[in-house]
Amino acid sequence: MYPKWLWPVFAVPGVVWLILLFLVPFYAVIGVAFGGVDPIFLNPVPTWNPFNWDYEVLGKTLVGFLPGNQYWGIFLRTVVYVALALTGSLLLGYPVAYYISRHAKRTKMLLIALIVLPFWVSYMMRMLAWVNLFSPNGFVNKFLLWTQLVQTPPDWLGGNHASVVLGLIYGYIPYLILPLLAALDRIDRSVLEAARDLGASPASAFFHVTLPLSKPGILGASVIIALPMFGDYYTPTIVSGSPRTTMLGNQIDIFFHGGPQPSVGASLTMILSAFLAVLMAYYMITIAKAQKEVAA
């Protein structure tokens, strides 16, 4: 009835979009990593031809990730921050998504609207609001002093690891709840009813049915927030500013922002991307397995 080429045509705009806005820029990053700099302005000069690539900078940068070397500590810190922020986001976000999906009735749309509300304000602005709340003279400290819960105002933004992790959770949690909500909404309720009919308690039904069935949603939502968290550099800058809370993104920023070593910044980007590709691959394999199980 329809010509064979019709449906693939629908994918063309997306593919073109990906090529123009992801693949080409990413190839430029690779070109910079394996390229040189302009001798006068020290601007990056990408090497487009793979046969002319110089692998020395990438090699040296990779060595820097070995334990005890230059990037080892900051890489480890980044992984720990993201892992904690991800765990915190799931612990906070999953119950919210679960409640909205299962129990919110007339208030469901209102709650979804409230979750979407932060998207109306830019990430940067939300982080700056956080600074106003938690600065030494901020509202939180004023409240704590007023209630006499503390005698001296805590320095929330003075280079605390917890502040950065909480900042990441605060910034990214809306991006986790929405896909999680969609995944929970897709779970067939008759499966839950069957579990209850067969004698499962509510808790047992949750742990043996809902949670396993929402695993693809959890993974998908986790990937959505973990990827940008790994490259984040403005959250630690705004909510801490201390060298002891910087993340790998801050190092990329230093080398890309100026100076004669953009190839180091590009190499760091490539290494981080490769690391994230491994996580992404795990996600895709898990999803594929889950789909096979459903089909079976």
Added chain:
Amino acid sequence: MKDRDSKIQTIMTGYRRGFLSRREALRALGAVGLAVGAAPLLDFAALADEAGKQAGPGGIPLSRPDKPVTLPLHMDPIKSGLEPEKGPFHIFNYQDYIDQVSVIDTFSKKYGVEVVLTTFDSMDQAITRLASGTVEVDSTNITPDRLGQGVAGKLLQPLNHSYIPNLEKNIFTSLQNPFYDQGSQYSVPYNLYSTGIGWRTDKVKVDIGALENPWSIFWDEKSKDYTGYTGILDDARESLGMALQYRGQTDMNTEDAAQLDKALEDLKATIPISNPKINITEYQTLADGSSWIHQSWSGDMLGAIISYWPEGQDKSILKYWWPGKGKGTTQNDCWSILAKSKNPVLAHLWLNHICDAEVAYNNTTTYTGYQPAQKSFSADALIKAGILPEQLKNIILTEEDVGAGSLQYCALTPNGQKMWQDAYAKFNSGS
């Protein structure tokens, strides 16, 4: 053989100009058939990164206060007596670093042209955008260490001083013929500043300026009382330079690996002691109390008072110290005209406008806080006018402070830049 000699010559030139590291040069020499073992015969040691001997971009020597440089002319300046163009006139400057009302609008009104301001975040970004042609402007703010790049890359055009009488009339004599641009062929000075320590006396009981070595406040175990409330400038040169000064070093342009390693080690030592925040917002944080001790640019002290000081807060609690001429750094920035300017006459008049005493005074006192290089600008007058608190008198530099014998962060060789950047990245990683 002649071809090989030519290649060796090219490699050595690349090494001397800093485009190749010693290792890269040795490897390249090996590639053209010169045994690596013979390389020491070429006396690399004699090619050490000495200012005045080491060339910068395009072979232009690196300038130092005691080694002035005359920038080469790659085109003729515009002729005298030309009528100004009709605009629109485009200027390129740091964000929040020029007053719209007292500077831009007055120029616009005087010459009947629209003035379009485009901003940049850093000098690196400015040079990148100018070099790539992603911005087309008539005049740009530029720092002295970038003038060599601007001239070598033919981005800038030489000036015709007949359009800029205010340069000779108003500007510090030493900066009419600065070491980085002898004869002011490409630039006029804009603002001046020193680098020191700003602190709040309501929070810090130590008189930092009276300490034997005031920089030691960042390393003193007693500074743990101020943990989380100290700050260091988010700038590779300034932060490492502070650590060098802490140890009494005065070569702020060193490319000596041992000195930089020591500076890095010292800088890292501040983290467990005073846990400094790394930023360049001390004009705001000192004013609002989120920092108590901060490595500071002098102009930001007045900026804090003018624009960020909370209503009713005592202005006498903000103090500033800098080591003084020959021990601490002073800097200035400049304005230049782009070689491809479509409004070169207007651009010259803009430079003259910038050098106007009243315009410069208003720009400083109503907006930037950074002092202009004006002969008539004095701390006493600012104090009398109620603009500058008495205790901040030392933020205003005199002509003597910026002349020969001053310490300045100047352009480095590419290899030197790598060394400073690597050290700063290691400090910033906090590990």
